[in-house]
Amino acid sequence: MQRIVKRIVISLADSPRIQGFLVQDQAKGFQVFDAYDGRKYDGREYFDAQRAFETLGSTPTGPQIGCAISHRLVIEEFADEEGDGQDLLLVAEDDARFITDFSKIVDNSLKKVGSVELLLLAEAWNDRDAGVTLSVRRNPSMLMANMSLLARFSGKSKWSFRHRIGHTFGSVWGTGLYLISRRAAKKYKNHFAADGRTHWIADDYKYWANLSQIDVMLCRPGLATWEGVSSITPIKSTTESTSGSTRSLFGVISKRAAPRTRVRRALRSIAGTIAEVREGRKQLGQ
Secondary structure, three states: OOOEEEEEEEEOOOOOOHHHHHOOHHHOOOEEEEOOOOOOOOOOOOEOHHHHHHHHOOOOOHHHHHHHHHHHHHHHHHHHOOOOOOOEEEEEEOOEEEOOOHHHHHHHHHHHHOOOOEEEOOOOOOOOOHHHHOOOOOOOOEEOOEEOOOOEEOOOOOOHHHOEEEOEEOOOOOOOEEEEEHHHHHHHHHHHHHHOOEOOOOOOHHHHHHHHOOOEEEEEOOOEEEOOOOOOOOOOOEEOOOOOOOOOHHHHHHHHHOHHHHHHHHHHHHHHHHHHHHHHHHHHOO
């Protein structure tokens, strides 16, 4: 089984949240990494804003640039250190607040899935507690990345019966809590070595992970909640619109039933499962 050999929490020098992070029982062993402050510096020595605009279609904000630089530096530092390719780095941002049995669920997950390259342990949403409540049952009208039907439950533990680990169909977002292997970190560094400066936002996995050929998996519901307001513009979840006032009885029932969204979710989950099976066959044929 893979082992977590290093733990890093990324925090701005003036962050009021770092002490709240460090006092958690689950935060033992974390080293504090001083985040690049995109509020004070433009990051041009590390970040190519023009290329980012060409890639993303918009110019990232200062905090987004600082976030991207910070995560790249953390990942590449891990890539440069001695160790086995299967070694894991656990990265957190200082607003992460671990749920009960976090460590047990992570251990069970690693036993279940075998090999991890990048595992997102909590998603970023505008609802600060959505990390642990993101589910079809609690958010029936939310349209989000759908998990493959091959996703596995994380194992036997007080809380883990409801957590699934697997691949998704659609984009996932968030850099608040994730695992990355040294092998994946090296792939990341080697692929972008020629680029020099960063030109992507930190959680645009669909862009940089695909280019680096890094396998991305997700744990849902997530294993952390978030404290305070994000220093980066929060990502808004997309919900299915309904006609009429949502305060009416029809509106409430329609929103809770969300039939169209449920059908779309099912179709996306099937599509993701088919894609995962095909990819597995392709790898077996290599």
